[in-house]
Amino acid sequence: MTSGNGVAIIGAGIVGTALAFRLAQRGEAVTLFDAGAPGELGPSRGNAGHIAASDIFPLSHPGIAFEALGMLAKSDGPLKIDPRYLPTLAPWLATFLRTGSGKHFEAATRAISILCDGTVAATERLFADAGIPDRFRKVPALYVYDSPASLDAARAGWGRKAAAGHASTFVEQNRLRELEPALSHAFAGGVLSHHWGQVSDPKAVVDGLFEAARGHGAVFRQARVEEITPSEAGVVVRAAGRDQTFSRVVVAAGIRSGDFAARLGEKLPVTAEGGYNVTYPSPFIAVNHPLVFADHGMVSTSLRPGLRIGGWAEYAGPDAPFRPAYHDRIARIAKRFFPRLDPRDEIRWAGKRPSMPDSTPVLSRSIVDPRLFYATGHGHYGLTWSARTAEIMTALMDGDEAAAAPFSIRRFNR
Numbered sequence: 001m002t003s004g005n006g007v008a009i010i011g012a013g014i015v016g017t018a019l020a021f022r023l024a025q026r027g028e029a030v031t032l033f034d035a036g037a038p039g040e041l042g043p044s045r046g047n048a049g050h051i052a053a054s055d056i057f058p059l060s061h062p063g064i065a066f067e068a069l070g071m072l073a074k075s076d077g078p079l080k081i082d083p084r085y086l087p088t089l090a091p092w093l094a095t096f097l098r099t100g101s102g103k104h105f106e107a108a109t110r111a112i113s114i115l116c117d118g119t120v121a122a123t124e125r126l127f128a129d130a131g132i133p134d135r136f137r138k139v140p141a142l143y144v145y146d147s148p149a150s151l152d153a154a155r156a157g158w159g160r161k162a163a164a165g166h167a168s169t170f171v172e173q174n175r176l177r178e179l180e181p182a183l184s185h186a187f188a189g190g191v192l193s194h195h196w197g198q199v200s201d202p203k204a205v206v207d208g209l210f211e212a213a214r215g216h217g218a219v220f221r222q223a224r225v226e227e228i229t230p231s232e233a234g235v236v237v238r239a240a241g242r243d244q245t246f247s248r249v250v251v252a253a254g255i256r257s258g259d260f261a262a263r264l265g266e267k268l269p270v271t272a273e274g275g276y277n278v279t280y281p282s283p284f285i286a287v288n289h290p291l292v293f294a295d296h297g298m299v300s301t302s303l304r305p306g307l308r309i310g311g312w313a314e315y316a317g318p319d320a321p322f323r324p325a326y327h328d329r330i331a332r333i334a335k336r337f338f339p340r341l342d343p344r345d346e347i348r349w350a351g352k353r354p355s356m357p358d359s360t361p362v363l364s365r366s367i368v369d370p371r372l373f374y375a376t377g378h379g380h381y382g383l384t385w386s387a388r389t390a391e392i393m394t395a396l397m398d399g400d401e402a403a404a405a406p407f408s409i410r411r412f413n414r
């Protein structure tokens with residue numbers, strides 16, 4: 001059952017390149033496939049660059065349905081659902097809502113915590129081993145809140161994070177101004193979350209990991225993979241009409257991963273969740289911390305390409321075009337949050353996150369064939385969890401099933 005040659009990874013986003021590096025580093029023959037250049041086509045290149053190590057809760061939580069209705073009602077609200085996509089999204093939404101309470105919420109929090117707890121250290125290790133240590137820095141995140149009431153409502157969650165080892169400090173309005181002089185004075189207060197970090201440029205991270213993987217012999221094929229077929233001789237990958245046989249194949253194809261699973265006969269309910277941002281290359285201002293605008297579903301970061309601000313969650317399907325109007329709104333909000341921002345030469349970007357209904361990625365051996373694996377569904381945290389993902393996947397591929405048990409595809413295939 002294990003003939004064929006080496007490991008194929010389908011998808012050269014942050015997840016695929018981090019894993020490619022770790023496998024190549026220990027001497028495996030790795031072939032990385034992507035329809036585009038590494039990191040180019042998915043969200044891995046243009047994200048906000050946060051290593052959000054203290055974000056241990058799933059996105060769904062008690063009261064989410066009510067909150068979602070409020071968000072949908074506002075044109076500047078962070079949640080958008082295309083009504084035409086609603087029937088397709090319905091089963092995903094049902095699982096999402098169920099994740100928001102009771103044992104489902106606790107199970108998702110436990111699984112996410114496994115990724116978050118060691119992620120800063122794992123990222124430092126990964127970047128050091130790949131020769132790019134200068135592309136990461138440890139720095140607390142600053143969450144800012146619009147009103148004392150919203151800050152107060154967040155206290156319980158911060159308390160629970162602190163109890164789990166993710167310390168934070170509450171910050172009064174005056175101190176906010178000292179910490180972030182460029183920020184509007186409208187925010188009521190904030191929280192410094194100490195277990196956090198940021199990269200210098202998400203695209204440069206993908207490039208660095210890719211080059212490091214190549215330095216250890218990984219091969220890149222720029223081609224769209226059409227089919228994966230398990231056979232006696234190995235697992236056959238068909239790309240651009242050419243077949244290659246591998247001993248093992250990992251699907252790390254972002255929002256397209258579910259298509260491969262469906263064709264192989266297993267359920268992997270990853271959906272495309274759009275996010276929008278604007279980068280200001282000469283912003284005149286900078287922020288000292290990765291910022292989270294807690295009441296707006298937005299974040300901001302000073303990155304090497306400039307000041308980046310954006311976020312939001314749009315459910316409209318994998319092939320839906322992005323909406324320029326959303327960028328217009330984000331640009332307007334940016335000017336409100338940073339009154340001295342110079343918008344010259346702004347760069348607008350949008351990407352589709354591969355999102356699971358329980359906010360927990362699938363790091364799993366396939367049920368259909370033991371030589372097939374999945375590393376996908378990282379939603380809002382693909383960069384944050386990439387280093388831990390590579391560690392867990394290599395353990396799983398070595399036969400340590402327990403290491404990846406909380407992330408198994410079996411939870412959707414009972």
Ligand SMILES: Cc1cc2nc3c(=O)[nH]c(=O)nc-3n(C[C@H](O)[C@H](O)[C@H](O)COP(=O)(O)OP(=O)(O)OC[C@H]3O[C@@H](n4cnc5c(N)ncnc54)[C@H](O)[C@@H]3O)c2cc1C
Nearest residue numbers: 011013015035042044047048049050225254275382383384
């Ligand atoms: C606005 C925004 C901000 C974000 N901010 C952050 C952040 O601050 N921190 C964080 O941790 N995360 C953040 N994220 C999320 C993060 O970007 C994603 O979780 C991550 O990029 C997913 O990586 P991936 O490798 O799984 O998928 P992708 O980047 O989508 O990579 C998958 C690759 O598979 C390839 N592929 C698909 N199908 C095929 C095929 N048939 N043949 C060949 N190749 C194929 C695609 O071309 C693609 O390159 C953000 C996302 C958005 C949209």
